[in-house]
Amino acid sequence: MQPVQPDYSIYRGLVSDLLAGNEQLPSLPSITFEIRNALEQSDLSMVELSKLLAKDPALSAILLKYASSPLIGLQTPPQTLLEVVRLLGMNQVERITMVHSIKSLFSVHSFKHKRLFVEAWRRMALKASLSIFIAKRVGKVVPDQVLMAALLSEVGTLAVLSAFKKTDETPELPVYVALCREYAKSLGVITLKNWQVDSQYLNVIHNIGNWSGENKGPINLIDILNLGLYHSIKLSHAKNDLPPITELTAYQKLEPPDNSIVAGGLTLVMTNVQEIRMVAKSLF
Structure with missing residues (x-):
């Protein structure tokens, strides 16, 4: 027997609690803020950024997958994070980091x-x-x-x-x-x-x-x-x-x-x- 679903007003109440601040909305992972803060530094090198990205294995895998995707269209995809950063550039790396964070949080x-x-x-x-x-x-x-x-x-x-x-x-x-x-x-x-x-x-x-x-x-x-x-x-x-x-x-x-x-x-x-x-x- 299927359980009885709450009525719509109960669902609305749960979501309203989010809007009212009674429940916590998702926040970005600390590594995301760390990467964003690093990217704001004018002297950040690609080597330093690739080392920082390596601290998050899941993000590293996403970046390598993205650089190998049809969006990029390379015959020989990059094999290392440093190659990915050089290919995509720092701005694109920041955007993909945000995308990954959205999906994972x-x-x-x-x-x-x-x-x-x-x-x-x-x-x-x-x-x-x-x-x-x-x-x-x-x-x-x-x-x-x-x-x-x-x-x-x-x-x-x-x-x-x-x-x-x-x-x-x-x-x-x-x-x-x-x-x-x-x-x-x-x-x-x-x-x-x-x-x-x-x-x-x-x-x-x-x-x-x-x-x-x-x-x-x-x-x-x-x-x-x-x-x-x-x-x-x-x-x-x-x-x-x-x-x-x-x-x-x-x-x-x-x-x-x-x-x-x-x-x-x-x-x-x-x-x-x-x-x-x-x-x-x-x-x-």
């Missing part, structure tokens, strides 16, 4: 909890890979910055999971999605402020998913992320309530041939879905 409390986390991360990875692909094709925005922003924009959806520390408190997927719609942006802003990240990422959280908002000027980071989010929903859910892509502010900034459309999405995306999913898998 959310504790999994049960199989059901893990299933929600895996689903959330898979969706984040797809959105990030789509955004990176679009950025590379369209130009104007640095792809590495897009990776960081795409994942940080979803920190709130993972923070929602922090409210459920007992098996009987963990909601089913539809309820979790509803809670994310209600609370993820607020939790994301609070979490990123605690992490002291650049204010541009807070701006991303406020504007992600705002298809027709006032976003003037040439195509920018928010536009790229909204195009990535739009296509991630389109590719993941056959039934959705997405507006026609032509109504998106981000789409209206694209120029030929990048604004070509097929099957309701950008041609540059819809004809390269397999490659994009490979990139998403490398992030997963």
